[in-house]
Amino acid sequence: MTTAATDRLLDDLAGSGPGSGQGSGTGPGSGTSAGARTSAGDVVVDPEVLASYRHDQAAPGLVPAGTPVAVVRPRTTAEVQHAVRTAARHGVAVVPRGAGSGLSGGANAIDGCLVLSLERMTDVVELDGPSLLATVQPGLVNAQLGEAARREGLHYAPDPASYEFSTIGGNIATNAGGLCCVKYGVTRDALLGLEVVLADGRAVRIGRRARKGVAGYDLASLICGSEGTLGIVTEATMRLIPPPRSAATLAASFPTLGSAGEAIAKITRSATPSVLELMDRTTIQAVEKMAPQGLDEDVDVLVFARSDLGGASALRDVDQMARWCEEAGATLAITTDEEAEGRMLMAARRLAYTALEHQGATLLDDVGVPLGKIPALLEGIETIAARHDVLIGTFGHAGDGNMHPTIVYDQHDPDAVARTRQAFAALVRLALALGGTVTGEHGVGLLKRDFLADELGEAHELHRAIKHALDPAGLFNPGKGI
Amino acid sequence: MTTAATDRLLDDLAGSGPGSGQGSGTGPGSGTSAGARTSAGDVVVDPEVLASYRHDQAAPGLVPAGTPVAVVRPRTTAEVQHAVRTAARHGVAVVPRGAGSGLSGGANAIDGCLVLSLERMTDVVELDGPSLLATVQPGLVNAQLGEAARREGLHYAPDPASYEFSTIGGNIATNAGGLCCVKYGVTRDALLGLEVVLADGRAVRIGRRARKGVAGYDLASLICGSEGTLGIVTEATMRLIPPPRSAATLAASFPTLGSAGEAIAKITRSATPSVLELMDRTTIQAVEKMAPQGLDEDVDVLVFARSDLGGASALRDVDQMARWCEEAGATLAITTDEEAEGRMLMAARRLAYTALEHQGATLLDDVGVPLGKIPALLEGIETIAARHDVLIGTFGHAGDGNMHPTIVYDQHDPDAVARTRQAFAALVRLALALGGTVTGEHGVGLLKRDFLADELGEAHELHRAIKHALDPAGLFNPGKGI
Structure with a gap:
C-alpha cells in the first residue's frame, strides 16, 4: 500500500475519514447508522507492536508470516462491523485473531492486511444457569468461561491443551478438541449459536438457544472450524453441562x-x-x-x-x-x-510436548485416523522416522485417533530442516493412506494447505463454493484454511 | 407437463432416450461414462402406486401434496446420478424420500416432480468394528443399522420414535432426534461422512472416517438436517459406540x-x-x-x-x-x-401420541425452548388451549426442551380446523417468544415454512445463499425447508 492509501485506511478505521459511516448498518446491534462517526476500536500501527501480531504459534520459519498494515482491537460488535466494512472498502484483507495460540498459521498476518484482534471482547454477556448456557464475547479465554460456569455449579467441557490462554473465538475458529472430547465432544458439540459479522458488514445471529433444533441449515457448525474465512464471530452461545x-x-x-x-x-x-x-x-x-x-x-x-x-x-x-x-x-x-x-x-x-521442545525445534503434526488404524499409524511413524533420519515423538488422543507425531530437529541445519519437511509430508500422507485426516483439531491454516486437496478430493470445489457464497471478494483470511 | 415431455423424461430415465449418457459422469462411483445406457433404476408411473408416494405422515389436509410425474427407485449411486441429471436436463424438480415417515411434509410430492425414493438402497456397505463405524446406504432402516451394530457388539445411538421404520437417509435429512439424544446426541452427532449426489449430478464424498477432524468446512453437518434441499445422500458413514x-x-x-x-x-x-x-x-x-x-x-x-x-x-x-x-x-x-x-x-x-390420535385427528407440533423455559412453555400451552378452545396434549423431551404439544381436533368441523390452525400458530410463536425454535427434530418441511423467517431473521438470506451456491436451479425439494 502507498502511504497515502494507508493514511486513508487509518483515517477511516478511526472514524475520522470521509468513508466512515458509509456502511449500510442494518445489522442487529450495529450502531453504525449512516453518518455516525464510528471507529473500529483501538488502532495499532506501532511497528514493534505490529510485529507481535505477525504470527501464531505454528513452527516459525516453516509457514510464512506477513506484516499487517494495522491491528484493530474492537470492543463491540459495531466496532467489528466498522473495521470489516472499512477493510472491504479499501480492498484490504482481514485476518482475525484470538490469543494467537494456534498451531497451523491460521492467524498469521498477510502483508498489508488488517489484523482484527478480538482480545478485548472478553465479556460474559449472559450466564443462564437454568438453561445451561453461556453467551460470551469471542476474546474470552476458555478457562475464564470454565470459571464462570463453575460459579453457577456448571461445567464447560471443551479443554484444548491451550485452555488457560486460548480464546473461545479461536476455539470456535479451529473447532478445538482436547483431552476430554473423547467423552464430551469438541468445541462444535458445545456450540449452540453465534453472532457473526459477514463480509458485507452485516451482523447476523445463527444457531439457537434451545438445546436441539433443526430450523434452517446448521450454519453455526459451518462457521465452527472455518478458521476465520467465512465471518467474524462476535458472540457465542455455548452449552454448559452438569459438573462431571x-x-x-x-x-x-x-x-x-x-x-x-x-x-x-x-x-x-x-x-x-x-x-x-x-x-x-x-x-x-x-x-x-x-x-x-x-x-x-x-x-x-x-x-x-x-x-x-x-x-x-x-x-x-x-x-x-x-x-x-x-x-x-x-x-x-x-x-x-x-x-x-x-x-x-x-x-x-502433560509434559510430552514441552519435553520434546526441550530437545530442539519441533514441528508438531496433528493427523487423525479411524480408531482401528492407530497401531498402523504408530508403526508407520516409526518407519518414517527411520527412513528420513529424524526424531519423532508421538503422543495424542488414543480415544479418537487424533495423534501428534512431533518432529524434533535442528533448525540451524538446512539438511535437517529439509528432512523434517519430507518426514512431515510423509506423516500426513500416511494418515490419508489409512483413511484419515490431515488435521484432527489444529486446523489447516497455512501448514496443511498443500495436503488439503488430497483429502477433500472432488469435494474441494464444494468447499470453495461455500466460501465464494459467503465471502465473494475473499476478504476474510485469504489463503488460509480451504 | 405435456404427454410428449413426460414420455421424453421417462425414456431418458429408463436410459433409452436420446439424452441418456449426456451427464458429465466424473463423480466417484458414477459409472455413467459418456454414451453408456444407464437407467435411473426402477421407474414407476402407475397412478395408484404414484399416489402412495404423494405425502409423508404430516397432518393430511394441512399441508399440500402434489402428484409426481414418476417415482424412481434406484439401487446404486450411479442410478441416483442418472436420475438427478435427467431431471435437471428436463427441468423437473426432484423430491427425495426415505420411508415417508416424516411429520412436516418434507417428502410430500410437488405436482410434476420426480420422486426419488431411496427405499431400495438398503445395504450395510461396511461395518468396521475396530473403528466403531458403519457405512450404509440411505434406505437402510434405523433399527436395521442398530441390529447390524449389535452383531458387532456395538451400538447405534440415535433413536427417533420411528426407528423401526424410518431410514438413515431420512434421519440425516431431518437430523432426527429421539429419546436417547439427551445423553447420546442427535443424528448429526453420529454422522462422520457422506457420499452426496449434487445438483449437477456429481457424486462427492464429504466428512471423514476418523472420529475427529477439521480439514475444510463441516459440510456433512450442513447436509444433515437440510431436508433434501442441497443434495441426495447415497452413502453415510455413521459412528457407533460401545453398548450402554x-x-x-x-x-x-x-x-x-x-x-x-x-x-x-x-x-x-x-x-x-x-x-x-x-x-x-x-x-x-x-x-x-x-x-x-x-x-x-x-x-x-x-x-x-x-x-x-x-x-x-x-x-x-x-x-x-x-x-x-x-x-x-x-x-x-x-x-x-x-x-x-x-x-x-x-x-x-410410549403410548402418548397413539393415545392422542385415538381421540381424533391430531396436529403434532415440535417446538423447542431453552431448558429454563420449559415451565413457561407448558403454562403458555395451557393458556393457548383455553384461548382457542382446543384440546392440546403435550409430551416430549424434557431433557433438551423439545416438546410435542399435539392438538386433537375434529377434521370434519371447519371451525375446529380453523381454531386448530390458529392454536398451532400460537404455539410456534410462543416457542419463539421464549427464545426457542419452531422445530426441534421434525424439520421445517412445509408445515413450518411460514414461521421460519421469524426464527432466522436477517440470517435467512444467508441460508438462501448456501442453497443457491449448491443448487442454483432449485432442483432439489423446492419450496421445502429453507
Whole structure:
C-alpha cells in the first residue's frame, strides 16, 4: 500500500475519514447508522507492536508470516462491523485473531492486511444457569468461561491443551478438541449459536438457544472450524453441562505397539473413558530427560485413561480397563481414585510436548485416523522416522485417533530442516493412506494447505463454493484454511 | 407437463432416450461414462402406486401434496446420478424420500416432480468394528443399522420414535432426534461422512472416517438436517459406540407444572440421564382412556427418566433423581432397575401420541425452548388451549426442551380446523417468544415454512445463499425447508 492509501485506511478505521459511516448498518446491534462517526476500536500501527501480531504459534520459519498494515482491537460488535466494512472498502484483507495460540498459521498476518484482534471482547454477556448456557464475547479465554460456569455449579467441557490462554473465538475458529472430547465432544458439540459479522458488514445471529433444533441449515457448525474465512464471530452461545463426577485414573505401560493397540481397541469398544491418551518411547525418553518421572525407558508405549463415573464406579471402571491392558500384555497398569495421585500419573502426558521442545525445534503434526488404524499409524511413524533420519515423538488422543507425531530437529541445519519437511509430508500422507485426516483439531491454516486437496478430493470445489457464497471478494483470511 | 415431455423424461430415465449418457459422469462411483445406457433404476408411473408416494405422515389436509410425474427407485449411486441429471436436463424438480415417515411434509410430492425414493438402497456397505463405524446406504432402516451394530457388539445411538421404520437417509435429512439424544446426541452427532449426489449430478464424498477432524468446512453437518434441499445422500458413514450399560428407570407424578419444572431443572443441572421425558394431564387422560395404566388422572405432569450407568450405579442415580422429585413436590416417585418393570413405567410415555390420535385427528407440533423455559412453555400451552378452545396434549423431551404439544381436533368441523390452525400458530410463536425454535427434530418441511423467517431473521438470506451456491436451479425439494 502507498502511504497515502494507508493514511486513508487509518483515517477511516478511526472514524475520522470521509468513508466512515458509509456502511449500510442494518445489522442487529450495529450502531453504525449512516453518518455516525464510528471507529473500529483501538488502532495499532506501532511497528514493534505490529510485529507481535505477525504470527501464531505454528513452527516459525516453516509457514510464512506477513506484516499487517494495522491491528484493530474492537470492543463491540459495531466496532467489528466498522473495521470489516472499512477493510472491504479499501480492498484490504482481514485476518482475525484470538490469543494467537494456534498451531497451523491460521492467524498469521498477510502483508498489508488488517489484523482484527478480538482480545478485548472478553465479556460474559449472559450466564443462564437454568438453561445451561453461556453467551460470551469471542476474546474470552476458555478457562475464564470454565470459571464462570463453575460459579453457577456448571461445567464447560471443551479443554484444548491451550485452555488457560486460548480464546473461545479461536476455539470456535479451529473447532478445538482436547483431552476430554473423547467423552464430551469438541468445541462444535458445545456450540449452540453465534453472532457473526459477514463480509458485507452485516451482523447476523445463527444457531439457537434451545438445546436441539433443526430450523434452517446448521450454519453455526459451518462457521465452527472455518478458521476465520467465512465471518467474524462476535458472540457465542455455548452449552454448559452438569459438573462431571469424581474421576479415577489409569496409567499402563506396554512393551510393544501391538499390545498397546490391542488394549486401546478393547477400551474404545467397551468403555467410555473421559480421557484416553498415549505417548510413545521417544516422548517417554524426552520426558525422562527433562523431568525424571521414574518411567521405564524400555517401555514402548504409555497409555493413560480416566473415568469420571464418580467414586467407586470410576475406580471399578479404570480397574476393568487395567485388566484389559494386562490381558493385552501391559507390563504395568496402575490405577487410583485419588485426584492428586491421578494428576501425578498423568504428569508425563502433560509434559510430552514441552519435553520434546526441550530437545530442539519441533514441528508438531496433528493427523487423525479411524480408531482401528492407530497401531498402523504408530508403526508407520516409526518407519518414517527411520527412513528420513529424524526424531519423532508421538503422543495424542488414543480415544479418537487424533495423534501428534512431533518432529524434533535442528533448525540451524538446512539438511535437517529439509528432512523434517519430507518426514512431515510423509506423516500426513500416511494418515490419508489409512483413511484419515490431515488435521484432527489444529486446523489447516497455512501448514496443511498443500495436503488439503488430497483429502477433500472432488469435494474441494464444494468447499470453495461455500466460501465464494459467503465471502465473494475473499476478504476474510485469504489463503488460509480451504 | 405435456404427454410428449413426460414420455421424453421417462425414456431418458429408463436410459433409452436420446439424452441418456449426456451427464458429465466424473463423480466417484458414477459409472455413467459418456454414451453408456444407464437407467435411473426402477421407474414407476402407475397412478395408484404414484399416489402412495404423494405425502409423508404430516397432518393430511394441512399441508399440500402434489402428484409426481414418476417415482424412481434406484439401487446404486450411479442410478441416483442418472436420475438427478435427467431431471435437471428436463427441468423437473426432484423430491427425495426415505420411508415417508416424516411429520412436516418434507417428502410430500410437488405436482410434476420426480420422486426419488431411496427405499431400495438398503445395504450395510461396511461395518468396521475396530473403528466403531458403519457405512450404509440411505434406505437402510434405523433399527436395521442398530441390529447390524449389535452383531458387532456395538451400538447405534440415535433413536427417533420411528426407528423401526424410518431410514438413515431420512434421519440425516431431518437430523432426527429421539429419546436417547439427551445423553447420546442427535443424528448429526453420529454422522462422520457422506457420499452426496449434487445438483449437477456429481457424486462427492464429504466428512471423514476418523472420529475427529477439521480439514475444510463441516459440510456433512450442513447436509444433515437440510431436508433434501442441497443434495441426495447415497452413502453415510455413521459412528457407533460401545453398548450402554444396564439402565434403571424413574417415573414421578407431579401435582403442578411448577413442581415438575423444578424437578426437571434440578435433574438437568445435576445429572446425565439417558432419557428425560414428560407428559401432561391431557395426554395422561388420553392414555388412561385408551389403555388404562392405573395412572392418577389428577396428576398434572408425569416425568420419566432413565440412567444407564449400569447396575447399582444406575439405580443409585435414579434414586437420587427420585429424591429431587420428592423435594420438588412429587406426589409419587417410583424407581426400578428391572428392565421389564422399567418398560412398564415408560409404557405410558410410549403410548402418548397413539393415545392422542385415538381421540381424533391430531396436529403434532415440535417446538423447542431453552431448558429454563420449559415451565413457561407448558403454562403458555395451557393458556393457548383455553384461548382457542382446543384440546392440546403435550409430551416430549424434557431433557433438551423439545416438546410435542399435539392438538386433537375434529377434521370434519371447519371451525375446529380453523381454531386448530390458529392454536398451532400460537404455539410456534410462543416457542419463539421464549427464545426457542419452531422445530426441534421434525424439520421445517412445509408445515413450518411460514414461521421460519421469524426464527432466522436477517440470517435467512444467508441460508438462501448456501442453497443457491449448491443448487442454483432449485432442483432439489423446492419450496421445502429453507
